Amino acid sequence: MSLHARRRRAAVQWPTLGWLTVVWVLLWGEVSVGNVLAGLLVALAxxxxxxxxxxxxxxxxxxxxxxxxxxxxxxxVVVASFQVGVQAFRPRPPQSAVIGVRLRSSSDLYLTLTAELCSLVPGSVVVEAHRLTGTLYLHVLDVDGPEGIEAARRRVLEQEERVLRAFASDAQLAAAGLGAPRPSAPVTPEVHA
Known part of the structure; x- marks a missing residue:
């Protein structure tokens, strides 16, 4: 790596240094010159x-x-929180499963965003993300047979589609098989006589 590439990388790291310093100061609970300097040194290290x-x-x-x-x-989040709360009061334990879902996009960024959003919804947690194949493995609660497993897979793919439609370029959408972004204009209904 050349010296210029190292300088460029260090320049890109300033937001990270700032954020880590802020986290350090928040963890100590006191804003002082010593805490800020110590946080900056720890962030740099x-x-x-x-x-x-x-x-x-x-x-x-x-x-x-x-x-x-x-x-x-x-x-x-609201619906899943209610469903998990109801599960807590059922006499029988919920049936759970670990499922694998192959995502459409090969981007690490979109894989990570999809995994985080899926994990934040109660009742499912990502147990592994295989970046070479673009596969997420999730532990999901309350699956009733093959239909429940397919419904859970569909929810993950729908979450990925929303992430891609929000952040991907037109070329990335096409590569994922999603075509162009949805039109923002309302669709007029057909009238049959």
Whole structure:
């Protein structure tokens, strides 16, 4: 690695250094010159010892699709929280399963976003993400036979589609087999006489 590449990497790390320093100060619970300096030193040591690889997103942010992603995620969290709460009072233990879901996109960024959103919804947790094949393995609660397993797989793929439609480029959407972004204009219904 050349000296210029190292300088470029160090320049990219400034937001990480700042964020780690803020976390350090919050953990200590007191803003002081000593805490800020110590946090900066710890952040620098962590960043040098374990540098993060660059992530090439190559996508674009679509505000309407982002709002759709966030809104649906909020609904999923509320509904799943209620369902898990009901499970706690059932006399029989819920049937659970570990399922594998092969995602459409090969991007590490979209795999990670999909995995995080799926894990944050109660009743499912990602137990492994295989980045070479783009497969997520999830432990899901309350699956009733093959239909329940397929429904859980479908929910993961729908979550991935919302992530891709919110952040992927047109080329990435086409590569994932999703075509162009959904039109934002309302569709007029057909009238049959």
């Amino acid at each position: 962590v960043s040098v010892a374990t540098p993060l690889p660059p992530i090439a997103a190559g996508g674009r942010v679509r505000p309407v699709a982002c709002a759709r992603l966030v809104g649906r995620f909020a609904v999923d």
